[in-house]
Amino acid sequence: MQLNNVTLGIAEWRDLIRRVEIGEVREPLVNIDDSDAAPWDAIFVGGGAAGRFGAAYLKAMGGRPLVVDRWPFLGGSCPHQACVPHHLFSEAARELDYMRWNSGTLWFPKFDDSTASILDLISLFRSGRAAAHAFMNWQTKEQLGVEYVLNAEATVIDCHTVNVADGSYTARNLVLATGAQTAHPRIPGIRKRGVFDFASLIEDLDYEPTKCVIVGGSKVAMEYGSFFQATGCQTTILSRSPLMRGTSLHHVDEDLRIFVVSGMRARGLTVHEDSATLEILGDEHVEGVRARLADGAEIVLDTDFVLLATGELPATAELVRTLGIELDEHGFVEVDTQMRTSVAGVYAVGDLIGSPLEMFKARKCGMTAARNIMGEPYTLDLSQYPDFLHTTYEVTWVGLTEQEAREKYGEIIVIQMPPNGLDQPIPLPLAEGSMLYAFTRPEITGYQKAVFDARSRRLVGAHHVGFGAKDAFQYLDHLIKRGITIDELGEMNELFLNPEHFIQLSRLRAGQHALHDL
Structure with missing residues (x-):
């Protein structure tokens, strides 16, 4: 579907994205000016925060970028399954926390957690997320002048060439921005119904959980766990290390950590630090989790809902085979401070290059790649940055x-x-x-x-x-x-x-x- 000479409004973009998602439209959404003979300065493989902001910056500097994404919208996982729902859930957790602590006082009614629903909040989010998708598609095309091909999987052929749908595109540079996904540990029973990560939670949850076990101690564990607990879903976190002491978080003050974790426990959330998840129990659907605690004792936790919060890993195998790029010890793409990989002309940005998996980093490293591609030497320092998470x-x-x-x-x-x-x-x-x-x-x-x-x-x-x-x-x-x-x-x-x-x-x-x- 060629869209370059068509101006769609926000409502029209929302409808088109919806039609793609329900299978009515299957073809690529193409916004390319075929009359422009200028060569591509960079192809951004992935249109999330890193790819979209990088391409916009490169365009602003006078270059010609092309963005390719498998989804029918730009913006990546943040507005679709990750950052935006977590902020919605955290705000709900804060409001529910107020209602619990003040239950039956002042103007607050007696709190009834049976009226708070995880499924309702997820449905609310799903019903509204297309607005952000539609806006980013519209803004990138109409205001930023960036060309793109959406709803099409990119195949990297070499360090200058990408095949998309029926077309082949060649550029001076390649910017890899394909993101990361939840790392699934090798735990027996992990494929049972009722086991979710942050993405499948949004897409697939179709029942109201009554008890939750979270495997992992990441930000996702603390943020989603606090939300689940606030709704009345009794939640237990099984973490291999003390909360806020994982390698993905830096500069966490111990007094701050104690206040935060103590506050979670005061709200009824159970936290087992230095524990190991041994098995997810049940026939087809989750019924329990067997774990080993710090003192060596084994316990079985009854639950109908398991959330994996075990960190993220990128899918890099195909990129290594095709391009020969080097990875770090955790499997992320190795880059220098200018976002250059080990292969000349190939850059990598966003979650693909590892921690911190944060929005500011994605946007800034996309910008960093663009500036260097356009001949402006620029380095990105990630040794110190502000960080945050939400509980209540x-x-x-x-x-x-x-x-x-x-x-x-x-x-x-x-x-x-x-x-x-x-x-x-x-x-x-x-x-x-x-x-x-x-x-x-x-x-x-x-x-x-x-x-x-x-x-x-x-x-x-x-x-x-x-x-x-x-x-x-x-x-x-x-x-x-x-x-x-x-x-x-x-x-x-x-x-x-x-x-x-x-x-x-x-x-x-x-x-x-x-x-x-x-």
């Missing part, structure tokens, strides 16, 4: 932990709320989003910590559990990298009540010649 809170951090800062700088100071050594809970840190907790459950209002190098007075780490502060951490990351000090923080203007209290707390200490903890 926003959990956000950037920079060094307290322990890492002590090891690096020796003399540090810590400003935190609530401070240690109090004889009763206080409602701090306090801001919009936590006011009801402050007056009803002060012990769960939130937690935050700022870490400073005492000699240079520079902020080197910030850590927060609460509400409304997440966006500030992208700016804190920028300021930390530029060496902002406690004195400069104290001179900034804050909004009252603001969720990240680092500015006013810095002001309480900035006047000290010799800094002390607060």
